Amino acid sequence: MDPSSGSPSQRIQYKPLDASRNEIRVLSFEPPSTPDDLSSRLDRILGLDLGPLRLTLEHVSLDDFKPEYTTFRTARPSQWSRSLVDDAWCEQFDFELGSTPSDVFRTIARFTWGDYTAISYMWGSLEDTKIITINGMPVTVGENLAAALDCLRSSLVDKIWIDAVCINQDDIDERNAQVLRIRDIFSQSLAVTIWLGEDEMSGTGLDSWVETSFDKFLLCNTILEAHGRQTLEAALGIDVKTWESDHNYEELEGFPFSGDVLYFDNEWWADSDDSDEFGPPHFRDLVAVALISLAQNPYWTRLWIIQELAVSPIRSTLDWGDSSVPLRVVLTLADIFCNKILDGGTLDSRVVARTSPYLQLLSSIGQWQKSGVLSDKEDGLKGTAVDDLRRLAGSAQCTLPHDKVFGLLGLLPQDISSKITIDYKRDETELSSEFTAAIFIANENSGNLEGAGGVKVQSTTFDSIYALQDLPGRGKGLVARENISKGTRILSEEAVLTVSESVGSKQLRTSICQQVEALSENQRRDFLSMHNIHPYMNAAEQYLGIFRTNSLPAEAVGDKGAIFLEACRINHACDNNAQKNWNEKIKRHTVHALRDIIKGEEITITYLGPLKNRKARQKSLQEKFGFTCLCHLCSLPLEQSQESDRRLEGIHHLDGVIDQLGTEGVLVSPLRTLRYFDQQVRLYNEQGREDVGFAQVLVNAAQLVIANSDLARGRVFAERAASVWKTTLGGDSTQAIKHRALVQDPSKYELFGISTKWKTKVNEVPQGLEPSDFEDWLWKREKPNHPGQLADLRSRTTFPGFIDLPDENKVHPEFYERNNIGTYRPRRHWCFFGEIVDFASLLRLQMEIKDVDGTTIPLYFYTDSRGSELAPGQIQKGYTVAILYAERHAFMFCEPGIRHEDPQMIKVL
Numbered sequence: 001m002d003p004s005s006g007s008p009s010q011r012i013q014y015k016p017l018d019a020s021r022n023e024i025r026v027l028s029f030e031p032p033s034t035p036d037d038l039s040s041r042l043d044r045i046l047g048l049d050l051g052p053l054r055l056t057l058e059h060v061s062l063d064d065f066k067p068e069y070t071t072f073r074t075a076r077p078s079q080w081s082r083s084l085v086d087d088a089w090c091e092q093f094d095f096e097l098g099s100t101p102s103d104v105f106r107t108i109a110r111f112t113w114g115d116y117t118a119i120s121y122m123w124g125s126l127e128d129t130k131i132i133t134i135n136g137m138p139v140t141v142g143e144n145l146a147a148a149l150d151c152l153r154s155s156l157v158d159k160i161w162i163d164a165v166c167i168n169q170d171d172i173d174e175r176n177a178q179v180l181r182i183r184d185i186f187s188q189s190l191a192v193t194i195w196l197g198e199d200e201m202s203g204t205g206l207d208s209w210v211e212t213s214f215d216k217f218l219l220c221n222t223i224l225e226a227h228g229r230q231t232l233e234a235a236l237g238i239d240v241k242t243w244e245s246d247h248n249y250e251e252l253e254g255f256p257f258s259g260d261v262l263y264f265d266n267e268w269w270a271d272s273d274d275s276d277e278f279g280p281p282h283f284r285d286l287v288a289v290a291l292i293s294l295a296q297n298p299y300w301t302r303l304w305i306i307q308e309l310a311v312s313p314i315r316s317t318l319d320w321g322d323s324s325v326p327l328r329v330v331l332t333l334a335d336i337f338c339n340k341i342l343d344g345g346t347l348d349s350r351v352v353a354r355t356s357p358y359l360q361l362l363s364s365i366g367q368w369q370k371s372g373v374l375s376d377k378e379d380g381l382k383g384t385a386v387d388d389l390r391r392l393a394g395s396a397q398c399t400l401p402h403d404k405v406f407g408l409l410g411l412l413p414q415d416i417s418s419k420i421t422i423d424y425k426r427d428e429t430e431l432s433s434e435f436t437a438a439i440f441i442a443n444e445n446s447g448n449l450e451g452a453g454g455v456k457v458q459s460t461t462f463d464s465i466y467a468l469q470d471l472p473g474r475g476k477g478l479v480a481r482e483n484i485s486k487g488t489r490i491l492s493e494e495a496v497l498t499v500s501e502s503v504g505s506k507q508l509r510t511s512i513c514q515q516v517e518a519l520s521e522n523q524r525r526d527f528l529s530m531h532n533i534h535p536y537m538n539a540a541e542q543y544l545g546i547f548r549t550n551s552l553p554a555e556a557v558g559d560k561g562a563i564f565l566e567a568c569r570i571n572h573a574c575d576n577n578a579q580k581n582w583n584e585k586i587k588r589h590t591v592h593a594l595r596d597i598i599k600g601e602e603i604t605i606t607y608l609g610p611l612k613n614r615k616a617r618q619k620s621l622q623e624k625f626g627f628t629c630l631c632h633l634c635s636l637p638l639e640q641s642q643e644s645d646r647r648l649e650g651i652h653h654l655d656g657v658i659d660q661l662g663t664e665g666v667l668v669s670p671l672r673t674l675r676y677f678d679q680q681v682r683l684y685n686e687q688g689r690e691d692v693g694f695a696q697v698l699v700n701a702a703q704l705v706i707a708n709s710d711l712a713r714g715r716v717f718a719e720r721a722a723s724v725w726k727t728t729l730g731g732d733s734t735q736a737i738k739h740r741a742l743v744q745d746p747s748k749y750e751l752f753g754i755s756t757k758w759k760t761k762v763n764e765v766p767q768g769l770e771p772s773d774f775e776d777w778l779w780k781r782e783k784p785n786h787p788g789q790l791a792d793l794r795s796r797t798t799f800p801g802f803i804d805l806p807d808e809n810k811v812h813p814e815f816y817e818r819n820n821i822g823t824y825r826p827r828r829h830w831c832f833f834g835e836i837v838d839f840a841s842l843l844r845l846q847m848e849i850k851d852v853d854g855t856t857i858p859l860y861f862y863t864d865s866r867g868s869e870l871a872p873g874q875i876q877k878g879y880t881v882a883i884l885y886a887e888r889h890a891f892m893f894c895e896p897g898i899r900h901e902d903p904q905m906i907k908v909l
C-alpha cells in the first residue's frame with residue numbers, strides 16, 4: 001500500500017471489484033512458453049530456465065468454497081481458528097511420489113477456483129524495475145517483486161495475491177476501500193510468503209557465520225516440530241540443568257549426546273560452559289547470528305509487514321533465494337532470544353542492540369499469534385498490546401505518513417478502526433490525533449481502561465479510580481479518574497515478582513529471569529513494557545534493569561523488593577499526593593491519598609526517603625532514576641523554595657539532635673526532647689505535609705511521655721498517630737493497629753514508667769480547654785510572662801541546668817529563632833546559675849562551677865580581657881555566677897563546659 005512509490009501496473013486494465021461477492025484479484029503463472037524439446041523440459045524441471053514471467057490476473061470470490069472444504073470446516077470444533085482448520089485440512093492429504101503440482105493444487109485448494117498465497121515483501125527502489133507480462137500486456141514491476149515471482153513459480157504455489165498488482169494503485173477510492181481488507185486477505189490465505197530478497201544474508205559482514213543460517217533454522221524447526229519449545233530451549237543451551245534433570249533422553253531419538261553436550265550432524269548443540277573459546281562455536285551463538293543477520297534485512301523496517309505477519313496463517317514461510325523456513329520457528333526463536341538468552345555470548349553487543357527492536361517485533365507477533373487475539377474469532381489487539389503495537393510501529397517506515405495509522409487499523413478492534421475515516425487525501429496530523437482519540441475513547445467506553453491510555457484495574461476494593469496514561473516528559477503514570485478524598489485506598493496489589501536484593505548479583509539475575517519466565521503472557525508483556533533506565537545487552541540485563549528502575553519494597557524490615565504491575569507505574573513528586581506502603585498484614589502493596597486528589601490530577605508518590613532540600617532531592621532523583629523533578633515544590637520561586645528547604649532541613653536536623661540525645665533525651669531532659677517534637681510538628685504543618693514522617697513524630701512524642709509515666713498525654717499522642725497511620729497506610733496496617741491498641745491502654749508501651757517524672761492517669765486529659773490551650777497543655781508549653789511578671793525561679797526553661805543548655809554548634813529552635821535578615825537570635829531569656837567551686841588564673845581566668853543538678857563543669861573566660869574585667873573580690877568560692885544565654889561548649893582539652901566570651905552577659909552574685 002505504498003502508492004507514492006509509483007504504480008507498477010499502469011498498463012493493466014482493471015475492472016472494479018465486486019464487494020458483494022467478496023472479490024479479490026489474484027495472479028497465476030502461465031505455463032512456460034519455451035520450446036518443448038528435451039533439454040528445455042529438463043531445465044524447466046530443474047527450475048533453471050522457465051522463460052519470461054507471464055501471469056494472468058483474474059477476479060475470484062473469497063466466498064466460493066468447495067463444498068467438501070465447507071463440510072470439513074463445519075465439522076471442526078467451533079473454537080478452532082480458521083488457520084488451524086486450514087492446517088488440518090492440508091495435513092489430511094497424502095500425495096503419491098510423482099504427483100504433479102497441479103494435482104496437489106487441485107486437491108488442497110479450498111475454493112472452487114483454486115487457492116492463493118499472499119506475498120509480503122518490500123517494494124524496493126523505483127529505479128530498479130523489470131518488465132513482466134500480465135494478461136498479455138508488458139507491465140513494469142520492481143526488481144524485488146520480479147525476483148520473488150521468479151522464485152515462486154517453481155515452488156508449490158497456485159495463485160498469489162500481491163498488493164502492488166492486485167490492488168489498482170492508481171484508483172484512490174479502491175485503495176481507501178482495500179485498507180481494511182488487507183487483514184482478511186492475509187489471514188485467509190493458505191499461507192503468507194515472506195519474501196526477503198534473493199540473498200538476504202549477503203552484505204551483513206557476517207558472511208562466514210551465516211552461510212549455514214538456513215540449516216540452523218531448519219534444525220531448530222525439526223526440534224520444535226518433533227519435541228516442542230522446551231526441548232528447543234534446551235538444545236540452545238538454556239538452562240541445561242533442567243535438561244539434564246527433567247528431560248527424557250529417549251525422546252531425543254537420533255540425537256546423540258554426551259554429558260551436557262549434544263552432538264548432532266557435526267554440530268555442538270548445547271554446552272553449559274561457554275568458556276571453551278577455542279572450541280567449536282556454541283550452537284546458540286550460531287543461531288543467534290543467523291537471527292541477527294535475518295533481522296538486519298530491510299524488510300523488517302516496513303510498517304505494513306507488522307499486520308501482514310501478525311495475521312499470517314500457521315503454514316507461512318520466510319523465503320530468500322531458494323531457501324524457505326517456516327515463520328513459526330523464527331517467531332519462536334525471536335521470543336526465546338528476546339526473553340531467555342541470558343548473555344550475549346560472543347556476539348557483538350552493538351549488533352545485538354541494533355537488531356533487538358526487530359527481534360522484539362517478531363517476539364510480540366509470536367505472542368499475539370499464540371494468544372489468538374488476532375484470530376478470526378477475535379476483534380483485535382487490546383489493552384497494553386495496543387501500546388506495544390504503537391511502540392513497535394513507531395520506528396517502522398512507510399512512504400506515506402497516513403500508513404502509520406492505516407497500516408495498523410486492521411489489527412485493532414472495530415470500535416477503534418470504525419472511527420477513522422480512511423482517505424489518503426486527508427491531513428496526516430489531523431489523522432494522527434483522530435487515531436489517538438479513537439483509542440482513548442474506545443478504552444474509556446469499554447470501562448476497563450485498557451488500551452493506549454489505560455490498564456485494567458485489578459484493585460479488589462476500588463474499581464477504576466485511576467487510569468494509566470501517557471504523561472508528557474514522564475512516560476506513563478496513573479491519573480485520577482474521579483475525585484479521590486484524603487485517606488482513600490487508591491490501590492492494593494500483590495507482587496508478581498519478588499527478590500531479596502542481598503543475594504549475590506548472579507543469583508539475583510537468575511531469580512528474576514526465572515520469575516519473569518513464570519509470568520503469564522499478559523503479565524510478562526506488562527513487565528516488559530515498564531520503564532528501564534539501565535542499558536542492557538540481553539534479556540537478563542533487561543529484566544534486571546526493569547526491576548531496578550521499578551521495584552518497590554516487599555517487606556517491612558529487610559531488603560526484599562518486588563514488581564507490582566500497577567503501583568510501579570506511579571511517578572514521583574516531592575510534594576506527592578499519595579503514600580505507598582508494603583502492608584505486612586495483608587502482604588500487599590497499598591497506595592493511599594495523602595490529601596484530596598481531584599479528577600484528572602496525576603497520582604504521585606515519593607521515591608525518596610525523608611525529604612531533603614531541593615538540591616539534594618534533584619541530585620538523588622537524577623542519580624537514581626535519571627530525571628529532573630519539575631513538581632510544584634521543585635518549581636517554587638527561589639525565596640519560597642528556600643523557605644521550604646529551611647523547614648525540611650529543620651525537621652531533618654531535629655531528627656539528628658533527638659537521635660544523639662538517645663535515652664538521655666527521654667530520661668534526663670524529656671522536656672527538651674518534647675520541645676523538639678513540638679517544633680517538628682510545627683514545621684510539618686507549615687510545610688503542609690501529613691505523611692509517614694509526621695506520623696512517626698507523633699509516635700515518638702507518645703513514647704516519650706509514656707516512658708515518663710504521662711498516660712494522659714500518651715493517649716492523645718497515640719490517638720493522633722493512629723489517625724495519621726490510618727490515612728497514610730490504611731486501618732489494616734501494622735502501624736495503625738498497633739497505635740489503636742496503645743490508645744486503649746497506653747501503659748502497654750514497653751518503656752512505660754521507666755521514669756515517673758510526669759506521672760498522670762489516662763483520664764487526666766483536661767476537658768473544655770480552648771484548642772490552643774489544649775495544645776499548650778499537650779506539649780507542656782510555658783506561656784510567656786506578662787511584662788513585669790517575675791520569672792518562676794523553679795522553671796528549668798528560664799533557669800536551666802547544664803544539661804538543658806543549647807549546644808553552641810547547633811541551632812536549637814526552642815532557644816533561637818531566625819529574624820527576617822536570616823540570622824538567629826534568642827527567642828526568649830534563659831540564665832544559667834553555677835556556684836564557684838574552684839578557680840585559677842593562668843593564661844585566662846578559669847573556674848569550676850556546680851549547677852542546679854550538682855554537676856560540676858569548667859567555665860573558661862574568652863573575653864578580650866581574659867577574665868580580668870571581674871574584680872578579684874568577686875571571684876570567691878561559694879559565690880554564684882549567672883550567665884545569660886549560656887551555651888554548652890565541647891573543649892578539646894577537658895570535659896564540656898561553658899566558653900564565656902561577652903563580659904556583658906555575666907554577673908557574679
Ligand SMILES: C[S@@+](CC[C@H](N)C(=O)[O-])C[C@H]1O[C@@H](n2cnc3c(N)ncnc32)[C@H](O)[C@@H]1O
Nearest residue numbers: 473474475476531550568569570571572625627
Ligand atoms: C517506576 S517508573 C514510573 C513509571 C514510568 N513513568 C513508566 O512509564 O513506566 C520510574 C521512571 O518514571 C519516570 N519518572 C517518574 N517520575 C517522574 C517525574 N516526576 N518526572 C519525570 N520522569 C519521571 C522516570 O523515568 C523514572 O525512572
